[in-house]
Amino acid sequence: MTPTPSTPQESADTDRAHHAARTAYDTAQAAEDLFQIVAPDGTVTRPDLLPDAEIRVQLYRHMRRARHFDERGWVLYRQGRMGVFPPFGGMEASQVGTAAALTKDDWLFPTYRDTGAALTLGLPIARAIAYWRTSPHGWHMPDDLKVLPFYIPIATQYPQAVGAALAEQRQGTRNVAMAFIGDGGSSEGDFHEALNFAGALNAPCVFILQNNGWAISVPTRAQTRATNLSRRADGYGIPGVRVDGNDALATYHVTQEAVERARSGGGPTLIETVTYRVKPHTVADDPSRYRTDADTAGWDAKDPVLRLRTHLLSAGVLTEADEQAMLADIAAEFETALAEADGYPEPTPAEILDHVFAEPTPQLRRQREQIAAEAAQ
Ligand SMILES: Cc1ncc(C[n+]2csc(CCOP(=O)(O)OP(=O)(O)O)c2C)c(N)n1
Numbered sequence: 001m002t003p004t005p006s007t008p009q010e011s012a013d014t015d016r017a018h019h020a021a022r023t024a025y026d027t028a029q030a031a032e033d034l035f036q037i038v039a040p041d042g043t044v045t046r047p048d049l050l051p052d053a054e055i056r057v058q059l060y061r062h063m064r065r066a067r068h069f070d071e072r073g074w075v076l077y078r079q080g081r082m083g084v085f086p087p088f089g090g091m092e093a094s095q096v097g098t099a100a101a102l103t104k105d106d107w108l109f110p111t112y113r114d115t116g117a118a119l120t121l122g123l124p125i126a127r128a129i130a131y132w133r134t135s136p137h138g139w140h141m142p143d144d145l146k147v148l149p150f151y152i153p154i155a156t157q158y159p160q161a162v163g164a165a166l167a168e169q170r171q172g173t174r175n176v177a178m179a180f181i182g183d184g185g186s187s188e189g190d191f192h193e194a195l196n197f198a199g200a201l202n203a204p205c206v207f208i209l210q211n212n213g214w215a216i217s218v219p220t221r222a223q224t225r226a227t228n229l230s231r232r233a234d235g236y237g238i239p240g241v242r243v244d245g246n247d248a249l250a251t252y253h254v255t256q257e258a259v260e261r262a263r264s265g266g267g268p269t270l271i272e273t274v275t276y277r278v279k280p281h282t283v284a285d286d287p288s289r290y291r292t293d294a295d296t297a298g299w300d301a302k303d304p305v306l307r308l309r310t311h312l313l314s315a316g317v318l319t320e321a322d323e324q325a326m327l328a329d330i331a332a333e334f335e336t337a338l339a340e341a342d343g344y345p346e347p348t349p350a351e352i353l354d355h356v357f358a359e360p361t362p363q364l365r366r367q368r369e370q371i372a373a374e375a376a377q
């Protein structure tokens with residue numbers, strides 16, 4: 001442990017040491033390979049890899065829908081109409097480009113940060129709103145969707161996705177399981193166990209590691225000396241890719257390759273999407289307590305939504321009029337979903353026990369009766 005500095009000189013020395021470590025890490029990280037199709041200014045660097053115009057517009061639409069949810073969510077939270085939720089604005093390319101490579105026959109294991117990914121695969125907006133209101137209506141997935149609820153325990157998504165993928169493999173389907181994790185989660189044992197297990201059993205898994213620079217108040221460089229988290233895949237004998245997580249066409253491209261490999265029996269892939277948490281950890285967090293403007297500088301210019309927009313407009317694939325119509329549609333869809341969520345009945349306290357087991361144990365039954373009796377008083 002570093003001793004607490006007691007004199008101004010010692011304090012200045014500690015600051016200098018931290019600054020040097022930080023600069024060395026950032027320089028090494030900036031030198032790592034980063035797969036990209038569209039540069040931050042909208043210039044296409046790999047014209048040979050551009051997907052069809054229709055797909056590019058679809059990705060843009062999904063990103064706008066995700067951003068709209070995030071922005072309206074903040075307002076609703078301030079109005080007391082939504083609970084605490086983790087914002088993901090600025091990470092849309094990382095969530096949309098990846099999830100868009102799946103079909104509804106595939107599995108998605110999102111973390112609490114990944115509302116954008118779940119919406120892309122088809123989670124109804126009303127369900128997502130209900131979830132962040134802590135209503136049981138948000139726990140129910142439509143029958144035609146294999147999206148797990150957003151769960152908070154870090155890294156549990158990875159081993160569970162391996163289990164789902166192995167079940168699909170045994171049943172002889174071509175379906176895959178995609179799991180999300182953060183940079184912080186990748187320091188957990190579950191991350192490493194899942195990658196090893198998936199590699200050894202050739203599980204049809206696509207592992208997305210969203211490196212957004214922070215685990216609450218802890219920067220990635222304080223969690224690990226590794227500057228390229230995708231290279232951890234080498235340790236488990238599986239492919240690893242490091243991609244610009246703010247370039248939706250790039251995340252889509254590498255994820256499609258990984259999904260195809262998994263479907264055709266080629267096994268799992270780890271994809272590190274390099275992005276940034278420009279927003280607070282949750283809507284209730286105050287990041288000024290642990291980071292400065294210098295930390296976040298430069299990331300607004302890399303905004304994933306604006307990047308794809310610049311490309312689509314300059315390529316003539318989308319007009320401003322098309323975009324206006326798209327945004328109006330998205331806003332209307334959200335308000336309809338909000339009205340639907342407002343119409344869900346209020347949950348009762350005892351419902352918290354309803355979905356613990358398919359068949360409640362005698363203890364749960366007793367607890368349920370007790371809670372119901374207390375609530376009735
Ligand atoms: C097993 C477990 N340990 C600790 C926590 C508390 N916790 C909540 S969010 C978080 C940070 C996770 O950071 P990261 O994986 O980078 O995801 P991000 O929030 O950046 O999306 C921690 C430690 C938790 N939810 N679960």
Ligand SMILES: [Mg+2]
Pocket residue numbers: 182183184210211212213214215216
């Ligand atoms: Mg993180």
